[in-house]
Amino acid sequence: DVKVTQSSRYLVKRTGEKVFLECVQDMDHENMFWYRQDPGLGLRLIYFSYDVKMKEKGDIPEGYSVSREKKERFSLILESASTNQTSMYLCASRKVGGPLPYEQYFGPGTRLTVT
Amino acid sequence: RKEVEQDPGPFNVPEGATVAFNCTYSNSASQSFFWYRQDCRKEPKLLMSVYSSGNEDGRFTAQLNRASQYISLLIRDSKLSDSATYLCVVNIYNYGQNFVFGPGTRLSVLP
Numbered sequence: 001d002v003k004v005t006q007s008s009r010y011l012v013k014r015t016g017e018k019v020f021l022e023c024v025q026d027m028d029h030e031n032m033f034w035y036r037q038d039p040g041l042g043l044r045l046i047y048f049s050y051d052v053k054m055k056e057k058g059d060i061p062e063g064y065s066v067s068r069e070k071k072e073r074f075s076l077i078l079e080s081a082s083t084n085q086t087s088m089y090l091c092a093s094r095k096v097g098g099p100l101p102y103e104q105y106f107g108p109g110t111r112l113t114v115t
Numbered sequence: 116r117k118e119v120e121q122d123p124g125p126f127n128v129p130e131g132a133t134v135a136f137n138c139t140y141s142n143s144a145s146q147s148f149f150w151y152r153q154d155c156r157k158e159p160k161l162l163m164s165v166y167s168s169g170n171e172d173g174r175f176t177a178q179l180n181r182a183s184q185y186i187s188l189l190i191r192d193s194k195l196s197d198s199a200t201y202l203c204v205v206n207i208y209n210y211g212q213n214f215v216f217g218p219g220t221r222l223s224v225l226p
Binding site: 042045058 | 123
């Protein structure tokens with residue numbers, strides 16, 4: 001069964017803290033994504049990774065960085081958390097190749113509150 | 116103009132009703148299209164891909180009109196369990212395989 005896991009369901013951090021959000025997939029997928037989801041704005045792409053050690057900025061990368069040292073793990077880093085980074089963070093993975101438009105599989109999300 | 120637009124709803128319909136959701140996209144280079152379903156406080160999950168010829172999966176029918184840059188989802192004989200937010204998703208290959216999500220349309224099926 002397809003599985004994407006995220007390290008925490010709920011996280012509370014203080015302004016200025018460095019925050020690590022971890023995502024692991026067990027499907028050997030090449031692509032991985034980090035989104036944030038806010039009411040009325042939908043899902044917005046922060047970063048995505050084609051494959052190991054490869055990354056590309058999404059629509060809202062400011063204040064975030066990522067790391068993909070192993071194929072199954074994609075980390076999102078908030079270098080200095082701010083209150084406007086309070087949000088639901090969703091990780092996803094996707095297989096590439098073949099004629100079909102492969103779907104993304106999402107993790108359960110991490111609800112981050114920055115106080 | 117947003118890249119993917121949807122009527123936010125909410126759509127409140129009685130059980131058994133037929134309901135249709137619309138989605139428009141602005142980038143003509145868009146290559147693949149999906150409908151995702153997101154239950155309250157849960158992650159999005161794929162409902163169905165949308166193919167050029169249109170496709171059906173049980174009570175759900177998806178249509179694509181490339182000329183008008185328009186996607187639709189029709190739900191027939193709606194059930195209480197269909198209550199969720201439905202996300203229109205477009206994959207734009209030119210943008211490095213980005214997926215662009217619409218803001219979602221909320222559906223409540225009432226007994």
